[in-house]
Amino acid sequence: MTDSAGAKPLVLVAACALVDDRGRVLISQRPEGKPLAGLWEFPGGKLEEGETPEHGLVRELNEELGIAIELTSLKPLTFSSFPYPDFHLLMPIYACWRWLGQVTAKEGQAMAWVSPAALGEYAMPPADEPLKGLLPGLLGLLLESAKCK
Numbered sequence: 001m002t003d004s005a006g007a008k009p010l011v012l013v014a015a016c017a018l019v020d021d022r023g024r025v026l027i028s029q030r031p032e033g034k035p036l037a038g039l040w041e042f043p044g045g046k047l048e049e050g051e052t053p054e055h056g057l058v059r060e061l062n063e064e065l066g067i068a069i070e071l072t073s074l075k076p077l078t079f080s081s082f083p084y085p086d087f088h089l090l091m092p093i094y095a096c097w098r099w100l101g102q103v104t105a106k107e108g109q110a111m112a113w114v115s116p117a118a119l120g121e122y123a124m125p126p127a128d129e130p131l132k133g134l135l136p137g138l139l140g141l142l143l144e145s146a147k148c149k
């Protein structure tokens with residue numbers, strides 16, 4: 001097996017589908033100079049040492065978007081596990097319907113609010129490809145089964 005256990009570092013990234021009152025999700029474009037530049041992703045980033053996924057995501061969304069989120073507003077949605085050439089990505093993805101403040105591109109990134117059904121029109125990292133088809137149904141299920149808003 002080429003992708004044997006322990007061969008590559010495991011990188012933990014937490015990401016979030018922020019959902020607005022029209023049911024659209026926020027994606028942002030990875031800037032020039034970063035790996036996977038130009039691709040559209042869910043806001044979030046690498047966890048720091050000792051950080052839980054929820055705390056890391058609250059920090060990242062504040063840094064990247066200037067918003068404040070309560071830990072309990074982050075609803076686990078699904079995850080991605082993907083073998084990049086240099087590392088293995090493990091990325092829990094949350095959904096969030098509630099935040100404080102105006103969503104602002106703090107790092108100059110391009111942003112778009114898109115219908116979950118239209119995610120297929122955007123070029124996203126390979127780790128996100130399976131999510132495109134899953135998200136509309138998963139968000140609907142989560143909304144039906146829990147008080148998310």
Ligand SMILES: Nc1nc2c([nH]c(=O)n2[C@H]2C[C@H](O)[C@@H](COP(=O)(O)OP(=O)(O)OP(=O)(O)O)O2)c(=O)[nH]1
Pocket residue numbers: 013014015034035036040041042043044045046047060089125126127128
């Ligand atoms: N945030 C995010 N990262 C993703 C997604 N899909 C995906 O493969 N990734 C990968 C790209 C990167 O290898 C990694 C995130 O790393 P990053 O460098 O953007 O992390 P960061 O926001 O902490 O940025 P930095 O401080 O390291 O510059 O996860 C996604 O939907 N959202």
Ligand SMILES: [Mg+2]
Pocket residue numbers: 043044045046060064
């Ligand atoms: Mg990031």
